[in-house]
Amino acid sequence: MAKTLFDKLWQEHEVETLSERESLLYIDRIFLHERTGSVALNSLLERGREVRRREHAFCTMDHIVDTFPGRGDTTLMPSGKDFIVATRSATRETGIRLFDIQDPDQGIVHVISPELGIALPGLSLICPDSHTCTLGGLGALAWGVGSTEAEHALATSTLRVMRPQTMQVRFEGSLPEGVTAKDLMLFTIRELSAAGGGGYAIEFAGEAIEALSVEARLTLCNMATELSAFTGLIAPDQKVVDYCAGRQFAPSGIRWDQACAHWQSLRTDSQAHFDSKRTLGIAHLKPQLSWGTSPQYCIDWDDAIPLVGDALNASDSAAWQRMQEYMGLSGGSRLSDYSIDAAFIGSCTNSRLSDLRLAADYLLRTGHRVARGVKALCVPGSGRVKREAEDQGLHEVFQNAGFEWREPGCSMCFFAGGESFGDRARVASTTNRNFEGRQGIGSRTHLASPVTVVASACAGYLTADTTA
């Protein structure tokens, strides 16, 4: 019978069928971080359980550690150090490989797991972090869980999982010049809604997907959780194989050949059935910017912010009203009417080398500098990204333009380490969530691609006009 990519991945990991919908799935890799992983490890130790296969479990410091140069265990968050110290001690006690603060490979979990070859096509991978779906961009079966489930996976190498339904999102047309995977995903969330992927594993397909670089695919799948999807997936192709080759934890020799042969089979069969299918035309897609407090509230960057009176029902109308008040925006105005206080390039969505390169190219091409009064930050996703960027001189491009150049971590995506842009700051941000208060008390986050963020930082207001 014809199968989808998801069906194949599910079947390969099925240890037992527990009921009509629930299966016991084998978990190939577990990644933890100091925020939620520390709780899982502590709980495991308290109950006297061991990590069943510690060589398959990893941990990094990204969520609480601060990103100031010369950093140590202390953070602006008063109890931040407790998490860092507890994580270090629990990983030592359980024998889990930790990418500690001074480790050259430390970084954001979803940036370092593909970089190190810990995430690979065809592997199942869980992390107590909702953006674990990022790794679906490689063709891994990866999803976010809570601390209790992470503990379960550590103790048993498995999870009891309700099988999601399958959805295919097919993009028609190719991405216009200057429009990125981030814009593509913001547009997808805008079309499907923040609840639109609920209960589904979503496979993304179409020529635009095939044309994306591996890093861009990671950006796209990263935000599958903003659709409330179980995960996002892209079938691995030769680009992915080339990307994985030679990575530290990737197989080598004959095992590499076996892996490559196996990965060939990881694609949806032509007659396979999806429970739901959506097609989105993207040939004329424009850069997207969010205006509300859920990622689904995006518009073409130069469109008018919707009028509350145009909402289709009373519930939407009330929600739009509340969001526009919170965001300090008026329906009918343009986002370019609003000046920004800050610009942020970073996070598991957009902190890879190609993201930094895109933003730096804009600075090099235009010679623009960050506008007065705008606090601008560039936070590489990992030690490796930072080194490679510095080898190419990108740090100087950013610093000369007025950006701060930081150490790797989640940083101001959610004021990790207790740092924020200030109360009610309006921020152009390459992150994934514009929730109320996400980046600080009363923060007003506008989600966008690295190109739009750097253009806005230099303009001093929200814009995706890169022609200047």
Added chain:
Amino acid sequence: MMPFSQHLGVAAPLLRDNIDTDTIIPSREMRTVSRTGLAAGLFAPWRYTDAEARTPNSTFVLNSADYDGASILLAGQNFGCGSSREHAVWALIESGFRVVIAPSFATIFKNNALRNGLLTVELDRSGILEILNWVEADPQRHRVEVDLEQCALRHDVALGPTSFVVNPDSRKMLLQGLDEIGLTEQSLDSIAAFESNDRKRRSWAHLRGD
């Protein structure tokens, strides 16, 4: 895990859609490496006008005497979206909540709730409004009864009970308060057998231990 069979309590409305876990418990309110000490941070951005000083926001529904002691939350669709933080569930439980009723839930939140004995009931918006309509007349006396044995919500007698659907596996887990890890440990033999086959089939997927 705390079992769940029946619960009678005050129901409070928070009918916004897409209430995310950053709002349920902000990152800055998760101060210790444990599952406790979270109640004061529940809905901090909405509950306080100044979260640091803990100045209550008198217009927030859970600060109203009408909903004092609320243990059932009526919410909008996609409740618990965003971050996977289980702290959102722990904070709700520590604050006395046993049930959340919403048109839909984010998957990770729902899984976390199930593993901590917090019942999530999916009910369409009109069903929720019907309950709310009755509750609002006298929230402290018009208590809602949630019966997981019968999969029924009892509220306005005139309307009769509202039935709801729960996945049978989840229902069993909640009714019996099962420890999932303990349950899976009964399958350790089949896990080992799977692994031994898998090492032949996908040798590349297995890293060497030391």
